[in-house]
Amino acid sequence: MKAINILETAILSDNWYTLKKITYEMKGSDGVMVKQEREAYDRGNGATILLYNQEQQTVVLTRQFRMPTYINGNASGMLIECCAGLLDADNPEDCIRRETMEETGYAVTDVRKVFEAYMSPGSVTEILHFFVAAYSAAQKVQEGGGLAEEQENIQVLELPFMQAMEMIRSGDIKDAKTIMLLQYAALHRIFD
Known part of the structure; x- marks a missing residue:
């Protein structure tokens, strides 16, 4: 399991469901921490x-x-x-x-x-x-x-x-x- 460190979560939209922008660090296979950003749409299960x-x-x-x-x-x-x-x-x-x-x-x-x-x-x-x-x-x-x-x-x-x-x-x-x-x-x- 790769190490994940969430640095920031910003809500981009909370209209119909919730759209978040997540900034995080993740340890790569070479052991170096890499900073990334992704958007995730949360509509429930x-x-x-x-x-x-x-x-x-x-x-x-x-x-x-x-x-x-x-x-x-x-x-x-x-x-x-x-x-x-x-x-x-x-x-x-x-x-x-x-x-x-x-x-x-x-x-x-x-x-x-x-x-x-x-x-x-x-x-x-x-x-x-x-x-x-x-x-x-x-x-x-x-x-x-x-x-x-x-x-x-x-x-x-x-x-x-x-x-x-x-x-x-x-x-x-x-x-x-x-x-x-x-x-x-x-x-x-x-x-x-």
Whole structure:
């Protein structure tokens, strides 16, 4: 482990989430301390889930507008994703059950954590907890679509699993967490 000495932390923005500029010293492999500066965006940790129906061979995904993708060349700004949300004060399991209900309208109880990952460790502090859960039509207890007070406008999609996998290849699904969970489902043969 390399020695790290944080010299200064400055808040550059505390508008939506917190953007910090951190000045630190780090001991290099040659033993010499080197001064560096990096920016880190702290938005909290989150959770995401892939809902799957083995009998129907389907998955539930969402579609919503994502401004960062729009300004980076996504002409519509719309992104197809697995349901996800920030933990806030919840543990990951409670968070993902809440987010699943809010975004998709499904009341899932048996959620299974499969892994966790840093999604953009060069600039974002977030760890994302990844879950899977079986769903059935009987678990659809409300409309979904997100919370009005959070200005969410989420479309719920139920797609054949093989179509979702093809959408990765075609570029219609470009969201990393969604690709990771769909590939997890394929690798672990959830639909067999």
